Each structure stands twice: as structure tokens, then as C-alpha cells.
């Protein structure tokens with residue numbers, strides 16, 4: 001589970017009964033919930049929580065470090081979940097609501113041209129989207145009452161109505177924007193591991209208004225959501241799935 005900051009990580013950890021144990025790796029520090037520590041015991045799964053850093057680059061680097069360490073010790077991850085707070089596009093994703101990404105798309109990786117923005121794929125490179133397993137997205141939205149849609153990854157937080165409108169015009173299915181999902185998804189995809197992104201909305205996407213942030217409410221919504229998601233995630237086995 002990769003969050004940006006420790007406050008998000010701890011909100012998620014609260015959904016699980018166990019006390020985590022710290023595991024220090026080159027490039028990442030994990031909080032490990034394992035069955036023997038009274039963790040997600042029913043399913044016998046180990047859950048690693050990682051405060052991966054803010055922004056797509058650091059989140060990708062930290063997630064890659066954790067994935068590589070797990071693979072090298074013969075215990076590769078079955079699933080990577082990016083979780084945290086986000087800006088919500090209005091009116092679809094109000095403050096305090098939950099969004100489960102059915103598509104994780106980087107919104108600002110490309111080139112600015114006289115004809116507008118060209119994504120990096122239009123330049124002949126890489127990818128701009130990752131798709132989480134459909135069945136899992138369905139199960140998570142059903143369990144939480146959240147909405148599914150595109151979650152954008154940006155390196156610059158949107159601060160104007162014009163930029164919000166531009167993003168929505170380019171990505172009509174976008175419900176939220178945050179800063180780590182695509183980086184985490186790239187790291188997971190590089191090692192063939194499925195990825196999810198779950199976001200609680202802390203602020204509207206649009207004109208900058210720090211007084212409108214509701215970080216406490218969003219962290220509470222994240223914690224509540226993971227209380228409902230925990231059993232679904234613990235019982236999910238990618239080898240049983242076709243999507």
C-alpha cells in the first residue's frame with residue numbers, strides 16, 4: 001500500500017487490527033502488518049504500508065524499491081494499492097467522497113504545442129494510462145459506496161478554473177487528481193503487478209483556496225473506506241482472476 005505521506009499511511013493502517021513492524025530497505029521504509037503479528041490473519045496475508053513520498057517520481061522510486069526487495073526475497077507482491085487524499089472534480093466528486101480509479105492517467109506528461117497538449121504516447125513514447133483489475137474496482141466501489149472513474153496524476157496541483165476545465169475537456173471521465181498514482185502504477189507495471197488507486201477527496205479541483213481544504217475529513221473518509229476494503233483486499237488473489 002503506497003501513500004504519499006505518513007498521515008495517509010496511518011489512516012489506512014488504522015483499518016487493520018495489528019501493530020505494524022518497521023522494515024528498512026534501501027530506498028523505502030515499510031510498516032509491515034503480518035499474520036503472526038495479529039494482522040490480516042484470516043487471509044494469512046502480509047500487508048506492507050509505504051509512505052512513498054509526494055509526487056510521481058519519488059512515489060515511483062520508493063514503490064520500485066519495495067517491489068524489487070520483495071521480488072528478490074522470493075515474496076513478490078500480488079497487488080499494489082496507491083491510496084491517499086485528492087482533489088475532486090465538481091460536482092461529481094465532492095469533498096469527503098471516495099474515488100476508486102478504473103483508470104490511472106498521467107495528465108501532464110507530454111509536449112505543449114501550438115495545437116495544444118500532446119501526450120507522451122503521441123510523441124512515440126511510453127504509456128499514459130494504467131487500468132486496475134475491473135473485478136476488483138467493482139468490488140471496492142460496491143463495498144465502499146465510492147465512485148469509479150479516471151484519477152489523474154499531475155505534477156502541478158491545479159489552481160485555476162481554467163486549468164480544471166482544460167483537464168476535464170481532455171479527460172471527461174476524470175473524477176479526481178492527485179500526484180502519485182501514475183508513478184506507483186508505472187513501478188507496479190514494470191514488475192507485472194496489478195495496481196489500484198483509492199482516493200478520498202480533500203478539496204475541489206479548481207481555483208486555489210486553502211481554506212476549503214478538509215484534510216481531516218478526507219483522512220477520516222480514507223480510514224473508514226479501508227475498514228470496508230480490508231476484507232476485499234485480503235481475500236483477493238490475482239491468480240484466480242482473469243482481468
Ligand SMILES: O=C(O)c1cccc(C(=O)CC[C@H]2O[C@@H](n3cnc4c(=O)[nH]cnc43)[C@H](O)[C@@H]2O)c1
Nearest residue numbers: 004054085086087157158177178179180202205208
Ligand atoms: O497549495 C495548494 O494550492 C495545494 C492544493 C491542493 C493540494 C496541495 C498539496 O500540497 C497536497 C498534495 C498531496 O495531496 C494530494 N492532493 C490533494 N489534493 C490535491 C489536488 O487538488 N491536486 C493534486 N494533488 C492533491 C497529492 O496526491 C499529494 O500527495 C497543495
